[in-house]
Amino acid sequence: MNLEHIVLILQMSIGPVIVISGAGLLLLSMTNRFGRVVDRMRILADTLRSGARHDSDRIRKELRILLRRARLLRIAIAFAASSALAAALLVIVLFICVLLQIEAAVLLVIIMFMLCMGLMIVSLGFLIADINASLAALTVEMEVAPRGE
Numbered sequence: 001m002n003l004e005h006i007v008l009i010l011q012m013s014i015g016p017v018i019v020i021s022g023a024g025l026l027l028l029s030m031t032n033r034f035g036r037v038v039d040r041m042r043i044l045a046d047t048l049r050s051g052a053r054h055d056s057d058r059i060r061k062e063l064r065i066l067l068r069r070a071r072l073l074r075i076a077i078a079f080a081a082s083s084a085l086a087a088a089l090l091v092i093v094l095f096i097c098v099l100l101q102i103e104a105a106v107l108l109v110i111i112m113f114m115l116c117m118g119l120m121i122v123s124l125g126f127l128i129a130d131i132n133a134s135l136a137a138l139t140v141e142m143e144v145a146p147r148g149e
Contacts, residue, residue, distance in 0.1 A: 007062040009098045016087040016094070019116050023084035026120075027077060030127060041066045041142060065137040072130040079123035086116045 041063060049052045073143040097105040 009095050012094050012098070013091045016090040016113070016116065019087040020084050020105060021096070023080050023087065023120065023123075025082070026080050026123065026132060028126070029122070030073055030077050030080060030123075033130065034070065036133035037066050037070045037073065044114045046100065058143060062137055062140045065140060067139065069130050072126050072133060076123045076126035076130065079119050079126065082114050086112060086119060090116060 018147070044059050046061050048056060048063070066103060090109065093105065093112060096102070097109065
């Protein structure tokens with residue numbers, strides 16, 4: 001193994017490493033959203049337990065929406081993390097293929113990269129669903145806002 005082979009391996013692994021970096025940023029964003037949803041659920045649950053009877057129906061409705069959002073985000077996080085994991089495995093497969101000079105593994109590399117992208121696409125789909133659900137929660141919250149504001 002010479003320096004040219006190592007440079008070739010590093011060049012081939014740039015794409016999957018960028019996927020890992022992008023997935024990491026998405027995971028950061030999604031886990032922040034998840035934390036905010038959980039915090040809001042705890043506040044509303046405490047309000048409900050404290051005996052706020054006049055708003056209990058609205059609070060329950062908002063809690064149901066927040067629970068749906070938490071589930072959507074959990075799924076989105078799982079798919080984004082799986083995408084990053086698949087990309088990391090792809091880098092390892094690339095190194096092994098070049099080190100052992102396995103030409104037949106090109107199809108495996110292509111499939112693994114498509115898997116990385118597919119998992120990321122699914123993750124983003126669930127993130128978009130969460131964003132839409134957050135608008136539903138906002139609508140419920142705005143039902144009690146005074147008119148004219």
